[in-house]
Amino acid sequence: MQLVGSTTEQFVYVASKDRRFNINELLIIQGGKHGDIKGEVVATASFNRYIPMAGEKNGFVDRDTLEFMKQVGFSIEDESTHLAKVRILDMLTSPAEVGSSVRLPEFAEIRELLVKRGPSEGLTLGAIMGTEEVSKGMPEELENIAYLYERDRGILPQSGVPFIFDYKAMSEYPHIGIFGGSGSGKSFGLRVILEELMKKKIPTVVFDPHFEMEFGNAMDGIPDGFAEDFGGCYEIFTAGKDVGIDFTELTQEDLVNILRASGGSISESMENAARTLYKNKDTFTTFRDRLIDLADALDMGRDRIFRGMKDDTEDRAKLAGYLGLIDAYGNAVPYSGTVKAILWRLNNVARENMFQYNIQPILKAIGSRKTCVVRGSSLWVLTVFASYLIKNLYGRRRKYRDSEFSGEKAEKFPPFVVATDEAHNFAPRASQSPAKDVIREIAQEGRKYGVFLILATQRPALLDDTVTAQLNTKIIFRTVRSVDIATIKEETDISPDEANRLPYMASGSAFISSAVTGRTTAVRIRAAKTVSPHAVNPFEELERDYETEDSRLKQVILKETPVYLGNLKSVMEAAKEETGMVFTREDILQAVDDLVASGRAKRERTPLGEMITEARS
Amino acid sequence: MENDLRESLKKVNGVLREKRDAGASRDVMRAAIEDKLGSIIMAERGRKPDWIRSVLAVDGSFNSYGSSFPYIINFFRSLAIYSCGNERITLNDIYTPILDMQSYGDEDNEDIMKDIRDGRMAEMEVRAAMEGVKRFSPSLVIFDGGFLRYMDKAGDIFGEYRRLCREKGIVSVGVIEEIGTFDMARRLRDGLGFPVEDDRELLFGILQPYEVLRVRDEAQFKKGLYTVFARPSLHPNPVAYDFFEEDGGTAGDAVSFLMSLTPPSSRGIPLILDIVDGEAKIRSGEVEAMVDSFLDRDIKEGLFRPQRDRRFAF
Numbered sequence: 001m002q003l004v005g006s007t008t009e010q011f012v013y014v015a016s017k018d019r020r021f022n023i024n025e026l027l028i029i030q031g032g033k034h035g036d037i038k039g040e041v042v043a044t045a046s047f048n049r050y051i052p053m054a055g056e057k058n059g060f061v062d063r064d065t066l067e068f069m070k071q072v073g074f075s076i077e078d079e080s081t082h083l084a085k086v087r088i089l090d091m092l093t094s095p096a097e098v099g100s101s102v103r104l105p106e107f108a109e110i111r112e113l114l115v116k117r118g119p120s121e122g123l124t125l126g127a128i129m130g131t132e133e134v135s136k137g138m139p140e141e142l143e144n145i146a147y148l149y150e151r152d153r154g155i156l157p158q159s160g161v162p163f164i165f166d167y168k169a170m171s172e173y174p175h176i177g178i179f180g181g182s183g184s185g186k187s188f189g190l191r192v193i194l195e196e197l198m199k200k201k202i203p204t205v206v207f208d209p210h211f212e213m214e215f216g217n218a219m220d221g222i223p224d225g226f227a228e229d230f231g232g233c234y235e236i237f238t239a240g241k242d243v244g245i246d247f248t249e250l251t252q253e254d255l256v257n258i259l260r261a262s263g264g265s266i267s268e269s270m271e272n273a274a275r276t277l278y279k280n281k282d283t284f285t286t287f288r289d290r291l292i293d294l295a296d297a298l299d300m301g302r303d304r305i306f307r308g309m310k311d312d313t314e315d316r317a318k319l320a321g322y323l324g325l326i327d328a329y330g331n332a333v334p335y336s337g338t339v340k341a342i343l344w345r346l347n348n349v350a351r352e353n354m355f356q357y358n359i360q361p362i363l364k365a366i367g368s369r370k371t372c373v374v375r376g377s378s379l380w381v382l383t384v385f386a387s388y389l390i391k392n393l394y395g396r397r398r399k400y401r402d403s404e405f406s407g408e409k410a411e412k413f414p415p416f417v418v419a420t421d422e423a424h425n426f427a428p429r430a431s432q433s434p435a436k437d438v439i440r441e442i443a444q445e446g447r448k449y450g451v452f453l454i455l456a457t458q459r460p461a462l463l464d465d466t467v468t469a470q471l472n473t474k475i476i477f478r479t480v481r482s483v484d485i486a487t488i489k490e491e492t493d494i495s496p497d498e499a500n501r502l503p504y505m506a507s508g509s510a511f512i513s514s515a516v517t518g519r520t521t522a523v524r525i526r527a528a529k530t531v532s533p534h535a536v537n538p539f540e541e542l543e544r545d546y547e548t549e550d551s552r553l554k555q556v557i558l559k560e561t562p563v564y565l566g567n568l569k570s571v572m573e574a575a576k577e578e579t580g581m582v583f584t585r586e587d588i589l590q591a592v593d594d595l596v597a598s599g600r601a602k603r604e605r606t607p608l609g610e611m612i613t614e615a616r617s
Numbered sequence: 618m619e620n621d622l623r624e625s626l627k628k629v630n631g632v633l634r635e636k637r638d639a640g641a642s643r644d645v646m647r648a649a650i651e652d653k654l655g656s657i658i659m660a661e662r663g664r665k666p667d668w669i670r671s672v673l674a675v676d677g678s679f680n681s682y683g684s685s686f687p688y689i690i691n692f693f694r695s696l697a698i699y700s701c702g703n704e705r706i707t708l709n710d711i712y713t714p715i716l717d718m719q720s721y722g723d724e725d726n727e728d729i730m731k732d733i734r735d736g737r738m739a740e741m742e743v744r745a746a747m748e749g750v751k752r753f754s755p756s757l758v759i760f761d762g763g764f765l766r767y768m769d770k771a772g773d774i775f776g777e778y779r780r781l782c783r784e785k786g787i788v789s790v791g792v793i794e795e796i797g798t799f800d801m802a803r804r805l806r807d808g809l810g811f812p813v814e815d816d817r818e819l820l821f822g823i824l825q826p827y828e829v830l831r832v833r834d835e836a837q838f839k840k841g842l843y844t845v846f847a848r849p850s851l852h853p854n855p856v857a858y859d860f861f862e863e864d865g866g867t868a869g870d871a872v873s874f875l876m877s878l879t880p881p882s883s884r885g886i887p888l889i890l891d892i893v894d895g896e897a898k899i900r901s902g903e904v905e906a907m908v909d910s911f912l913d914r915d916i917k918e919g920l921f922r923p924q925r926d927r928r929f930a931f
Binding site: 049050052060061062064065066068069071072073074075078079 | 663665669670671672700701702703877878879880881882883888889891892895896
């Protein structure tokens with residue numbers, strides 16, 4: 001192997017007569033005044049001088065002609081040349097020397113480049129592509145820690161050097177983005193990261209819009225030493241079911257936020273009204289009743305209230321209360337419409353039982369360094385709750401950290417990670433979202449407080465710019481849309497050659513562009529140890545779990561045999577019980593005919609009439 | 618397009634069209650050829666004659682750099698590839714009139730230089746072939762181009778080469794892509810009732826793919842040589858193969874063998890000749906690089922660099 005053609009300080013071409021290059025493999029360029037230079041193959045090509053490109057100029061060189069040339073001794077294979085475009089990984093100040101010889105590295109030479117941390121000190125996310133050969137010389141502790149998975153082949157042995165993410169370096173280079181289209185392996189990548197975080201007992205809050213983040217089902221065929229029980233490491237919470245928003249703990253700001261979240265946006269008069277009407281220590285009921293009464297009072301108007309009090313036609317005490325409300329708030333909130341709009345929004349949230357619970361269970365789980373999977377009955381509920389939860393948790397952590405400097409007393413609260421799929425819904429680029437402000441704040445300031453984001457999305461182009469810019473590590477799976485590829489090119493150090501490969505990446509393969517490693521690494525993400533509860537193909541599920549009514553009826557009939565056609569009552573009852581459907585006599589006779597015709601049942605004449613029995617085969 | 622230009626082109630087309638349309642039908646032409654020249658037979662492709670065990674393919678190229686006489690450097694390269702093991706023999710040389718002023722008189726220096734250059738080129742090709750014949754003893758040597766050029770420009774060494782081959786029983790063939798002779802056309806002209814200018818025009822489109830025209834001995838027109846014509850690919854262009862007279866007996870075998878080395882979709886010459894041609898080619902970039910590394914800058918810029926190079930490129 002040797003350097004050919006023209007070179008620059010960043011890129012060189014390496015040619016070889018006998019060795020085919022692998023994409024992403026590392027090479028050492030020897031000699032010259034630069035000493036040994038490390039490089040990574042970013043594009044490969046092979047050509048044969050005897051078999052030129054077919055085109056307008058060259059005719060197509062057919063097999064027969066080549067076979068014939070072989071007969072007189074030409075060896076066609078010998079004329080193959082393999083070419084690799086190599087990105088130089090060292091800093092050079094002048095171009096590499098053309099003609100330098102090139103060799104494969106020993107593991108020790110590139111260890112520093114590939115694995116900065118051992119598996120006990122980092123997150124083992126997968127195997128680095130192109131390191132299959134060099135991995136032969138690696139120490140035992142790096143072996144068999146990243147089994148791979150392929151759809152039709154199942155679990156495969158680790159091939160290559162493991163990619164171990166130095167998560168502690170996140171304190172310097174915070175936040176992770178995971179980008180990729182559907183089916184690219186993005187959710188599965190997120191799962192692998194979460195598994196690793198659980199192993200390291202890093203408190204994490206995961207928002208789970210797809211109800212897939214469960215870690216109880218082990219992956220099929222996983223080797224014994226690799227399997228892991230995450231049972232005690234995570235808990236699942238559902239907003240409105242076991243966790244919710246503690247109304248008494250809300251601040252004005254929180255309340256405005258929730259109102260905003262519940263309806264998309266909120267007018268200035270509504271915001272003012274909400275702030276004015278909300279009192280410290282309000283419960284949901286006291287606040288809501290105040291709003292109802294005020295709306296009523298404003299509808300009646302001062303005059304009618306006075307009249308009512310004079311006429312004694314209505315409850316005096318109630319009217320006096322109304323009057324009090326108008327006196328207190330009438331100036332700030334003059335129209336009942338504003339109040340009703342707030343009420344409508346508040347009720348939307350209340351209807352989801354959000355105000356019946358609090359976040360204590362989550363706080364407890366985080367305190368014990370667990371992963372909290374948070375779900376909601378809809379994406380809307382989840383976003384509303386997420387905005388409240390993230391803000392609350394971040395506030396606690398911030399208060400605690402600030403207290404260490406200010407000397408104020410604050411409750412101890414650990415650093416934590418916030419992870420979510422569909423992140424573009426939580427922090428969208430163009431539109432508002434309840435959680436956007438706090439996610440932005442964490443993106444910019446979270447590092448100081450030890451709060452980190454892991455944001456997965458299939459639409460990086462739709463993710464808020466400020467947030468994207470702060471993601472110091474980006475894991476990029478197959479991406480097809482050109483706008484998303486453009487965003488990725490802009491936000492990472494991914495090379496044009498790599499960007500060209502993005503639409504064609506295999507599921508589960510990713511480029512990890514990270515400020516932590518200082519370069520882009522192509523990685524095959526390891527097999528997850530657990531699977532999502534609905535990893536089953538829906539069509540297979542249909543075949544397996546849902547038989548047609550007809551066949552279910554037939555099964556009931558066979559179970560009830562012997563059946564006398566003169567008395568089908570018991571069969572009808574059994575069918576109803578079993579299937580929850582009512583079948584007529586005709587339905588059953590038809591099914592019986594089918595069963596007999598297909599040979600699964602036999603018809604016999606008996607003194608009690610026709611009898612159907614199951615045919616024994 | 619300018620009006621008169623259009624008219625002129627139309628006229629050219631008209632003349633040629635008329636000639637073609639007036640010509641005899643293909644069948645008549647074939648009959649005349651078989652009557653006066655030789656037999657048309659279908660080659661047997663895909664069969665390797667036992668006597669051909671290995672081949673040597675030879676080609677050369679030149680390129681030049683410079684302004685005007687005598688500040689011109691000619692670069693030559695000839696290459697022979699031997700089939701067993703893809704062994705290569707490469708010869709490189711340069712020629713510049715500056716070191717050879719005694720060959721030049723007062724006038725027509727450019728023509729003299731052209732003669733010398735062509736001679737050198739032919740000689741180098743033959744030398745590469747001779748070297749290959751000595752070293753490898755191939756069964757068949759394939760030249761890119763007819764033998765007349767070698768006989769004309771490098772007669773002595775080509776004669777020596779021919780003797781060597783005869784001694785060792787080696788067959789040589791020159792593959793001619795662009796047929797430039799007109800002897801056959803002349804011979805046939807009167808019988809056809811319409812004028813055919815040259816041999817290429819005579820044979821174009823007349824032969825079926827893989828048909829060979831074996832010209833009878835008495836109709837052979839190159840002295841000391843034996844020439845076979847054929848349509849070796851789907852392309853209608855005819856190709857000629859020069860053999861030494863003494864190898865005439867094996868010419869049929871050799872031609873069908875060469876056809877098998879020719880991709881059917883190509884324009885008709887054996888693939889190996891295209892390969893040798895490509896490898897032998899001295900590219901302008903190479904010339905520039907050599908000039909840059911061996912001539913001082915002031916000498917190159919002052920004497921050799923063509924003014925044309927300094928034009929703005931549009």
